[in-house]
Amino acid sequence: MVVRAAKWSWSRAGLQRLALVLLWLGHGTWVLLGPDPARHWTAFLDVLSRPSQAIAARWEGWRAARRDSGRSLAELRAENARLGAELAQVHSQQAQQAPRLAEADEAVRMLGLKQQIPLELKSARVLFATRPATFGGLILDRGQDLGLEPDQGVLVPEGIVGRLWSVGATQSKVLPADAPNASVAVMLMRSRATGVLQGLGSGRALIRYVSNQEVVQPGEAVLTSGLDRVFPRGLLVGYVAEVAKGDLELRLIVNLSAPLDRVNAVLVLPPQPPLEVQPPFVAPETKPQPRKRGAP
Amino acid sequence: MRLAAPTLTRQNLLCAAALGLVALSAPFPGLQSVFHASLVLALAPRAGAPLFGALWAMAAGWILEGSLRLYPHFGGTAWADLTLALLAGWMAGRWPLEGLKGWLARLAALSLLHALLVHGAVRLATTAHPWGWGWFWALLSVPLWGWLAWRLLHAGAGPGRR
Numbered sequence: 001m002v003v004r005a006a007k008w009s010w011s012r013a014g015l016q017r018l019a020l021v022l023l024w025l026g027h028g029t030w031v032l033l034g035p036d037p038a039r040h041w042t043a044f045l046d047v048l049s050r051p052s053q054a055i056a057a058r059w060e061g062w063r064a065a066r067r068d069s070g071r072s073l074a075e076l077r078a079e080n081a082r083l084g085a086e087l088a089q090v091h092s093q094q095a096q097q098a099p100r101l102a103e104a105d106e107a108v109r110m111l112g113l114k115q116q117i118p119l120e121l122k123s124a125r126v127l128f129a130t131r132p133a134t135f136g137g138l139i140l141d142r143g144q145d146l147g148l149e150p151d152q153g154v155l156v157p158e159g160i161v162g163r164l165w166s167v168g169a170t171q172s173k174v175l176p177a178d179a180p181n182a183s184v185a186v187m188l189m190r191s192r193a194t195g196v197l198q199g200l201g202s203g204r205a206l207i208r209y210v211s212n213q214e215v216v217q218p219g220e221a222v223l224t225s226g227l228d229r230v231f232p233r234g235l236l237v238g239y240v241a242e243v244a245k246g247d248l249e250l251r252l253i254v255n256l257s258a259p260l261d262r263v264n265a266v267l268v269l270p271p272q273p274p275l276e277v278q279p280p281f282v283a284p285e286t287k288p289q290p291r292k293r294g295a296p
Numbered sequence: 297m298r299l300a301a302p303t304l305t306r307q308n309l310l311c312a313a314a315l316g317l318v319a320l321s322a323p324f325p326g327l328q329s330v331f332h333a334s335l336v337l338a339l340a341p342r343a344g345a346p347l348f349g350a351l352w353a354m355a356a357g358w359i360l361e362g363s364l365r366l367y368p369h370f371g372g373t374a375w376a377d378l379t380l381a382l383l384a385g386w387m388a389g390r391w392p393l394e395g396l397k398g399w400l401a402r403l404a405a406l407s408l409l410h411a412l413l414v415h416g417a418v419r420l421a422t423t424a425h426p427w428g429w430g431w432f433w434a435l436l437s438v439p440l441w442g443w444l445a446w447r448l449l450h451a452g453a454g455p456g457r458r
Contacts, residue, residue, distance in 0.1 A: 016347045020382065023350065027375040031421040035369035 106265055109157040113267060117277060119232070121267040122146055124172075131176060131260065138174040138263065143167050146268075151230055153269035159236040159257035160184065160224060161266055176260050177237070178205050185228035186237050186254075188214070189221040195252070197222070197237060203260055205238065207252040212245045222254050231269065232277040301343065302449045310448055311339050311352040318356055322363035329430025330437050332360050336377045336384075337406045338445035343389030346382055353381035357414075372421035376413040380406060396446055403442040407435045 010018075033040060114121050124146070130136035142148060144167055154161040154174050162182055165175035175182050178199040186207060187194040193214045195207040207222065220240045226233030242253035302310075314335035321328040335356045340349035357374030384406055393399050411431035418425060 016345070020347060020350055023354075024375075024378055024382065027354070027371060027378060031371045031375045031417050034421050 103264065106157075110265060110267060113155075113157045117232075117269075119273055119277060120270050122148070122270075123265060123267055124148075125265050126263050127171065129261070129263075135179065135181065137162070137165060137176055137179065138260075138266075140172045140174060140266065140268075141170070142268075143170045143172045145170050148172050148268060149271050152271050153231040153235075153273065154266045155231070155235060155269065156258050156263055156266055158259060159238060160231055161258050161260060161263060163230050164268070174266070177258070178203050178256055178260060183228070184231065184237065185225045186222050187225040187233075188216060188240070189223055191216065194225045194227065197254065200253070203256050204241070205254045205256055207240075207254055208249065210250045210252060212248065212250050214250060216240060216243050216250060216252060218243055222252075226273075226275040229272050229275075232273045233275055234277070304342075304345070304348065307339065307342060307449065308348060308352075311335060311349075314339050315352065315356055315359060319359050319363060325428060325430050326433040328360065328363070329428075329434045330441055332356055332377075332430075333407055333410060333434035334441040334445055336381055337403055337410060338442060339449070340381045341384035341388055343385055343392075346385040349381050349385055350378050353377035368423075369421045372418035373414050375421075376410065376417040380410045380413060383409075393450070396443065399446055400439055400442045403445075404435065404438045407431075407438055411435065 110123060114123075122142070124140040124142040127139045127141050129138050131138070138154075138161070140148075140154075148164060148167045150164050150167055152164045154163060160177055162174050162176040162179070163184075164172050166173045176199070177184050177197060178201055180199050180201065182197075182199045182205075184197040184205075185194065186197045188207075188210070191214050193210050193216075195210040197205045197207055199205050210216070218240050222237040222240060224231035224233060224235040224237055236257050238254040238256040238258075240252055241255045242251075244251040244253075314331055317331040318328055318335060321331055336353045340352040340356070342349045354374045354377060357372075357377035358370065361370045361373050384402075387402065387406075393402075411434070414431075415425075415427055
């Protein structure tokens with residue numbers, strides 16, 4: 001069988017068929033494109049780019065998570081700093097209010113002391129202290145305006161402070177009990193032996209004129225004896241720290257109980273107080289007597 | 297017995313008249329659908345020479361959509377008409393007509409397919425749309441316009457140009 005190549009040419013019917021095919025395909029394409037031809041390309045490109053978009057979305061999500069974690073750390077740090085600042089502010093406020101609280105506490109203790117001593121006590125504030133200087137003392141904010149006079153006793157709840165050395169119009173100076181030129185008539189609590197307290201400085205004092213026959217032990221309380229007419233009898237002065245026997249008398253070193261370096265407010269005794277002061281006496285309630293039989 | 301095909305001139309004149317009726321019946325969608333279906337399925341298809349019939353069918357689709365002036369993208373109906381006209385012409389050549397009953401049955405089947413294809417193509421070209429009742433009137437009146445087309449095309453047609 002001999003195969004001959006057919007001569008290729010367009011017949012009339014072939015051209016019509018071609019025209020119909022092109023017409024049908026073109027028209028169908030036109031229909032498929034629709035009102036927005038770009039949407040098909042967009043959809044096609046969307047399909048093509050879906051894997052890369054998924055990868056990008058995962059990458060972005062990972063970065064967002066990392067950024068969020070970093071942000072949370074930064075927020076925690078900022079919150080920590082803020083809390084630290086608040087804590088410092090609270091501490092500052094507490095430090096500012098501490099003196100007031102101390103003053104209030106001291107005022108309460110002053111009031112308690114005032115109720116224990118049935119004398120007309122006057123209160124005053126310590127403006128400043130010159131104790132480190134030679135013949136230094138405490139400067140009070142009240143003077144003659146409050147009717148103060150020299151040689152009035154000054155005390156705090158912990159014990160005696162000293163006596164008024166000089167009184168000005170509105171201020172007065174206190175000679176503390178540990179000053180070298182200060183002297184207070186004292187007695188030992190247990191033996192009732194009397195003596196004179198002389199200051200040694202730094203909150204210490206020496207009791208003189210106590211016979212070496214007396215038995216004194218360290219730690220024994222030292223009270224005022226009232227013989228100097230500055231302090232009434234029985235106010236706490238301090239405690240015996242050292243006991244040494246001399247030729248004629250005992251050498252007693254006393255630690256003063258009043259914190260002379262930290263005194264903010266004091267009470268001033270009246271001048272020439274009585275020797276003996278009794279605490280306020282509260283009379284017991286009187287029970288009604290049973291009526292005797294036959295009595296009217 | 298194979299029926300003789302109508303002359304090309306006669307067929308073109310009938311198609312032109314039907315196309316005019318499609319344009320003029322725009323205020324009556326049901327009637328327009330009937331004219332449209334008869335033009336596309338009965339008058340335009342021609343076995344062996346489908347080009348003119350395809351053009352008439354396309355023109356019918358464009359005029360129908362143009363008269364409605366509602367679609368955002370024309371062409372769906374015209375493409376469906378083109379497809380159905382080609383299919384009907386191919387069927388006429390592949391299975392030549394032998395009587396009125398077969399003609400009506402074929403028209404009914406093509407009408408149903410035509411309705412489905414038109415709405416599918418319009419949906420592709422635009423979006424979802426209401427179908428209306430034109431397809432129903434066209435399908436219902438198949439005996440009427442099928443018989444009329446039979447009479448106009450084949451009854452009394454002599455041996456003409458094939």
